[in-house]
Amino acid sequence: MATETDTTTFDAGKLANRLPDDALLHGGIVFAILLMASPLLLAIIMSTQSTTEVYQVTNLGLGSKGLSNYSDALVNYDFSTYMLNSFVMSVIVVVGKVTLSLFAALALVYYRFPYERAVFMFILLTLLLPVPVRIVPLFQLMADLGWTNSLLALTGPYIASATAVFLFRQQFMGIPASLVEVARLDGVGPLTFLFRVLIPMSRGMVAGVCVITFIYTWNQFLWPLVVVTDKSSQVVQVGIRYLQGSAQAGLTQWGLIMAGAVLALLPPLVVLVVLHRPLLRTLTIQQK
Amino acid sequence: MSTATKPYDSTLQAALLLLPTAAVLVAFLYYPSLETFRLSLYETLFLGQRQTWTGLGNFVTLLTSGVYQYSFFITVAFAAVVVFGTLGVSLLIGYMIFSVDVRSSVYLVAAIWPYALPPAVAAILLNFILHPNLGIFTHYLELLTPLTLDWFNDGPQAFAILAVVAIWKQLGYNIIFIVAALNNIPEILTENARIDGVGRFRMLYKVYVPMIAPTMTFLVVMNTIYAFFSTFPLVDLMTSGGPSDATNFLIFKLYRDAFQFNSLGLASAQSVILFVVVSILMYIQLRFASGYGRYGG
Numbered sequence: 001m002a003t004e005t006d007t008t009t010f011d012a013g014k015l016a017n018r019l020p021d022d023a024l025l026h027g028g029i030v031f032a033i034l035l036m037a038s039p040l041l042l043a044i045i046m047s048t049q050s051t052t053e054v055y056q057v058t059n060l061g062l063g064s065k066g067l068s069n070y071s072d073a074l075v076n077y078d079f080s081t082y083m084l085n086s087f088v089m090s091v092i093v094v095v096g097k098v099t100l101s102l103f104a105a106l107a108l109v110y111y112r113f114p115y116e117r118a119v120f121m122f123i124l125l126t127l128l129l130p131v132p133v134r135i136v137p138l139f140q141l142m143a144d145l146g147w148t149n150s151l152l153a154l155t156g157p158y159i160a161s162a163t164a165v166f167l168f169r170q171q172f173m174g175i176p177a178s179l180v181e182v183a184r185l186d187g188v189g190p191l192t193f194l195f196r197v198l199i200p201m202s203r204g205m206v207a208g209v210c211v212i213t214f215i216y217t218w219n220q221f222l223w224p225l226v227v228v229t230d231k232s233s234q235v236v237q238v239g240i241r242y243l244q245g246s247a248q249a250g251l252t253q254w255g256l257i258m259a260g261a262v263l264a265l266l267p268p269l270v271v272l273v274v275l276h277r278p279l280l281r282t283l284t285i286q287q288k
Numbered sequence: 289m290s291t292a293t294k295p296y297d298s299t300l301q302a303a304l305l306l307l308p309t310a311a312v313l314v315a316f317l318y319y320p321s322l323e324t325f326r327l328s329l330y331e332t333l334f335l336g337q338r339q340t341w342t343g344l345g346n347f348v349t350l351l352t353s354g355v356y357q358y359s360f361f362i363t364v365a366f367a368a369v370v371v372f373g374t375l376g377v378s379l380l381i382g383y384m385i386f387s388v389d390v391r392s393s394v395y396l397v398a399a400i401w402p403y404a405l406p407p408a409v410a411a412i413l414l415n416f417i418l419h420p421n422l423g424i425f426t427h428y429l430e431l432l433t434p435l436t437l438d439w440f441n442d443g444p445q446a447f448a449i450l451a452v453v454a455i456w457k458q459l460g461y462n463i464i465f466i467v468a469a470l471n472n473i474p475e476i477l478t479e480n481a482r483i484d485g486v487g488r489f490r491m492l493y494k495v496y497v498p499m500i501a502p503t504m505t506f507l508v509v510m511n512t513i514y515a516f517f518s519t520f521p522l523v524d525l526m527t528s529g530g531p532s533d534a535t536n537f538l539i540f541k542l543y544r545d546a547f548q549f550n551s552l553g554l555a556s557a558q559s560v561i562l563f564v565v566v567s568i569l570m571y572i573q574l575r576f577a578s579g580y581g582r583y584g585g
Contacts, residue, residue, distance in 0.1 A: 021488070025388045032381045033398045036459060039413045042424060046416065057427045104309040111302035112294045119306060126317045128570055132517050132539055133563045136546050136556050137323030138316065160312035184295035190305075193295075219406040221521040222539075226547055237408040241525060244412060254416055261412045265405060272404035276397050284468035 040265075047258035054254045069259035073243065077256070079263055081232060082239030087267070089154045089235055090217040094210050096159040101209070105168035106194050110180070120169075126162045131223055142227055149230040158217060164209050167282065171205040172198060208282025211275045215268040236264045321563070327556035339553065346557035355533065356541070356558075363538045366451060367515035373455045374462050374511050375504065381459070382466030383492050396467060403460030407518055410457040411525040418449055439527075443534025446527045450535055453526070454519050461514075462507055469503035470496060502576075509573040516565060538562065 046054055047070065049063025073079040107113070108120055131138070138157060139148075147153040175198065183193050199206060221237045228234050231242065243260045247253040272279065296302070328346055330339040350356045385395050402410075417425045418437060426437045439445035478495055486494065497504065520539045523529055529536035529544070538558065546555035 022388065025384055029381070029384045029388060029395055029399075032384070033395070036399065036402065036456065039417050039456075042417055043413045055422065057422055057424055060424070100308045100312070103305040107302040107305035110294055110296050111299075111305075112297040113299040113302040119310075123309065123313065126313050128563065128566050129317045129321045130513075130517055130566060132542060133559050133566065134317065134320035134324050135542075136327060136552050136559065137320035139547075140323075140552075141316075141320060156312070157316040160309040160316075165309065180295055190296050190301060215404050219404075219408075221406070221408050221524075222543065225524075226543075237406055237521070240408050240412055244415075244525065252422075254422065257412060258416060261409045265409045268404040268406065269401060272401060273397060276393065276400070280396075280400075280464060280468070283464055 040262075043258045044262060046255055047262055049255045051251050051253050051255060055251065063255065065255055069255045070263065072256055073260045073263060077239075077243055077246065077260065078231060079236065079239060079243075079260055082234055082236040083263060083267075085154075085233060086218055086235040086237070086264075089151060090214050090267075092151065092155045093158045093217040094213045096155065097161050097164050097213050098206060098209055100160050101164035101168050102194065102199070102206075104165045105172055106190060106198065108165070108169050109172040110190065110193070123162050123165050131157070135223075135226065139226055147227075149228050149233045151233075153227045154224060154233075154235065157223065158220075161213075164213070167205060167209055167285070168202070170285065171202045175201055204278045204281055205285075207275060207278035211271055211279040212282065214271055218268045240264055324556045324559045324563075327553055328560045330553045332550065332552040332554070342553065346554050347560075349554065350557055350561070355536075358533060359536050359538055359541045362447065362534070362536070363516065366447065366454075366519075366535075366537060367512050369451045370454045370458065370515040370519075371508055371511040373451060374458045375507060377455065378459055378462035378466050378507075379492065379497070382463045382470065383496065385463070386467055386470040387488065396463075399463050400460040402457050403464065405457050405460070406521075407457055408521040408525060410453050411522045414449070414453045414456070415526055418452075441531055443531050446531060446535050450519065450522050450526060453522050454515060458511060458514055462511070465503050465507055466500070469500040473499050505576045506573065509569050512569055513566065516562065 042060075045060060045062060048065050048067070049059070049069075050065050053059050053063045053065075074083075104123070108116065113119075142148050142153040145152075147156070179197065179201075183197060188196070219237065220235070224235045225238050225241070228238070234242070240257075240260055243257055247256050327339075329341065329343055331342040331345060332339055381399055385399060388395070417423050418439070420426060420437050420440055423437070430436055437445065439449045473496070477499065478491070516537075517539055519537065520543065523535055523537055523540040524543075527535040529540050539562075542555055542558040542562070545551045545558065
């Protein structure tokens, strides 16, 4: 364990006090982490059990079903379709939101145009309008456009965002003026400037926004529930709701439901673990 | 920013770059929001088939309705429990991670993963673990304590269970900001207190919490918005608002009035009230916390 040497605590008494204290801290953290993870760990165990095994409440061993609850969920309960729909929805929103927001931030930071401040405020004010504030007319709009049950309805309302524009604007404003000056003197066009200079210099921020957006989109529940009624177009979060409903007949197939829940959690969890660095940097920059 | 750093001045190009974002915001954010305000002034009859002008009638109906008042009251109570419960637990965990002299981010990632946890998954997992008959947690709780879990029939228990799930899911987000804020405090500022031999947990609330007050304010606002809006899947999948309206929070009532009972006017009036709530929270955020933000929005 890499214990940092603190220059002020060289006297022996203090060091002795500090060691058991540190062990206590490690113990506390491990306990907290295990407690937080315990529902998930239990769910993973239960997802391998048969219904009879699940009904023996204290049976905490791996079950006899192996991975067959997972294949059952994927094949017989349409989770492969739901997962694919969630994935397509999330990727479209990530790509669309990042592209649109990069363009908007390019204009806000590197162009002189009238009413700059007003345009920026116009974008920022949409923070006051989360989905529940506009859900009834938004649903009616989708119905009028004939978009219900489609990817257009799932992705359209999420594809522009004040948060992403704000983040890219902050990022661009931090890029050294000298670099911008060189670009100006060389007569570099705006799109070349964006793709050759700005994006390469903002890789961490772009990755961070992608991670935030992917997790946020994948986890959406209310809007898909409202705007998609056709099961073949549904996303996996609402798919869990269907699964809970249909596994309820007779003895509830909790093993199957847990397998579905684990599947629905896996993609955002993997993204978080793999890309936690840009995510953390982006989130904490935003708050300052 | 000086003009030298703005190399381009074609208004047309700027407009073209801003157009996609502006178009989406107008079509899917501003227009439906204005429609919400308009609809809130109409009464919907015959399952959404006809609308008649009612002025502020929907608001009068809501504010004088016992069911709505109760829903408002329990939502505020729920938000208070979730906000301070989340902050308390996150501070404790975040502070431990900050205090331990380990450079690796293993602890941090293991503590922040609920940020990625879909609320619907959180609901389903705890539906099972805390199930009154089958839950493993229920089993040991009833074995080791005189308590019995009966949250399918007991209102206050259902409220408490939803709060536990909501807090669990929100821990990751809070720990991220608390650890970052603690790491940003210049060491020189905390050194004096440390030499004076102040205990670790006294340090936390005497020295560190005041120093990260802007972050705490920010988290209070974000957690409140979360408790008001993002807990819909928990209610929908765990309690359906029950038993006897004990968890019929504003967002769930809005959903049911709009999409199960087709009272579009009444539901829109509820959206307007939620808009007022968000506006107040965002004002607090801009006024008292540093920066702004609603992550992922």
